[in-house]
Amino acid sequence: MTEFDLIEALRARVNLRRDDVALGIGDDAAVLDVPPGTQLVACTDTMVEGVHFLEGTDAADLGWKSLAVNLSDLAAMGAEPAWALLALTLPEADSKFVEGFGQGFAELAARHRVALVGGDTTQGPLSVTVTALGTVLRGTALTRGGARIGDAVFVTGTLGDGAGALHLIRDSGPGTRDPDKQAALRSQSTLFQRMHRPEPRVAVGLALRGIASACIDVSDGLLADLGHVCTASGVAAELDLDAVPVSAELRAQFDGAACLEFAMTGGDDYELCFTAPAERESAIAAALAQAGCHATRIGRIVAGAGVRVLDANGGRIDTPNVGWEHFSR
């Protein structure tokens, strides 16, 4: 199977049409119509086997997730996704893998009306690089740099499920590269759905334009990502540990300390962490309800630098050193 055939197989799978694609796959480059009055928003993200996903990961899950992590970045900008380019490197031309990959990719692409407009399939160690392109009305992009002292800090959904799922897989001992074993584990817990098929918060990002002062997606872990917002905004944040939202599924599988560790540092969540003036809380709740989502207020922006974690009494927790054992609910 040649490179051209692989691209054709993907094109057949990922066949969403958009009027703004003047020229799609099949030429040297795609030609795209960016709507007047908008700005282009662009990001790229690579997933490497053995680093970002386990050997034996289902091809359809990989197709989904490779697009999801990029749409999550667009969501964090408040952008509307439009187009994607896919660079897929495979050890061998494997039409079954390509079909599965294309199916997962196409499923998420259809949900967000993303057209695949370009690609490159190459031979080599398994990895996927997706470039996602979207648009925002001029000047409305959400950035990391807009948090102001006095703003409240929010996060959507719950945190830590993806990290919990990874822990369960690793804990299950040797043989985790076996697709059957991965499938069996998956059937046991919804945590695996969160790990393999994260839902990028695109509608939330769109709803937050004009409301949020800063926004980031939680991919590295809440502490790290909120830290990026603080650095970019020149402020500090106080985080109320008790307020950090954790799912019932995660609590059912792990003790409180582990739940907190996953939620605070696990990453792979693809929720949005954002800041907004505290008085906008009810407007936020209404906007997010429209987007089918809930956000939790977890802290506030203060003067200084870095992220401080506070216990239920407002006492400061020295996060990197003590772990979460003493603070688990």
Add this chain to the structure above:
Amino acid sequence: MTEFDLIEALRARVNLRRDDVALGIGDDAAVLDVPPGTQLVACTDTMVEGVHFLEGTDAADLGWKSLAVNLSDLAAMGAEPAWALLALTLPEADSKFVEGFGQGFAELAARHRVALVGGDTTQGPLSVTVTALGTVLRGTALTRGGARIGDAVFVTGTLGDGAGALHLIRDSGPGTRDPDKQAALRSQSTLFQRMHRPEPRVAVGLALRGIASACIDVSDGLLADLGHVCTASGVAAELDLDAVPVSAELRAQFDGAACLEFAMTGGDDYELCFTAPAERESAIAAALAQAGCHATRIGRIVAGAGVRVLDANGGRIDTPNVGWEHFSR
């Protein structure tokens, strides 16, 4: 060295500023101003160690070439390059490699005023995926699909140098992964410059807008790439073997048959192959002279399908079967 540091090191190297970058590296995504009246042109290309480049390839050469192959695709569309995103996967955080890579990338980026606006550095087997973004005035993109019966076929520069260089390296026996050996070989012939530092024909692509009826860059080999034009345009091409331009450097290193084989099937040339009405030949020569380049007329578009190669007497050569021995000049 963390991912963040690697991106910072690259950002420091590749520091070209453009007014149309509203938000560059450092947020979840870049925000870019696409000029009114233009269309966005986007492409992506991956290079994998051991597949697209040899182990031991100089980091700066790799930085240059990973951008060059993408700018060549933009050139084939007649697009003006503007922005690039870089996904760099490295076996280990190697600041010396990143510095070299960034230097080569930056050198070519500066030449074409390309701003690096996004990136992802990950750990894994060495590979590079660049996404290049540019613009064309609405409706002016050159495509593969516009060749018409009666058009002449042209190619810029000379063909086969890159393939010749690769042959010299492979022919030099074991040890070709050794950077010192590669450097020694390189000093012997300008062919290696063509292989490692191809010059994307950006100015030519811009000059050909409104003149060329179809255009493609020669990356897979002249026969294959002209074949793509024929397929997309629903036509056939006749190629005059004697007219195919080969450099004096290549002739000095190889016999005529090898030169023709490299030129016709070698690929890795990054010249532009284009079609235009035959009566535009002098306009083409003038436009290309402005762009500092020369094009050779190598054939014509006819009815049918596929590419036919003709000898000096107009006799048809059955290309895949006979090789080039009998037709070498």
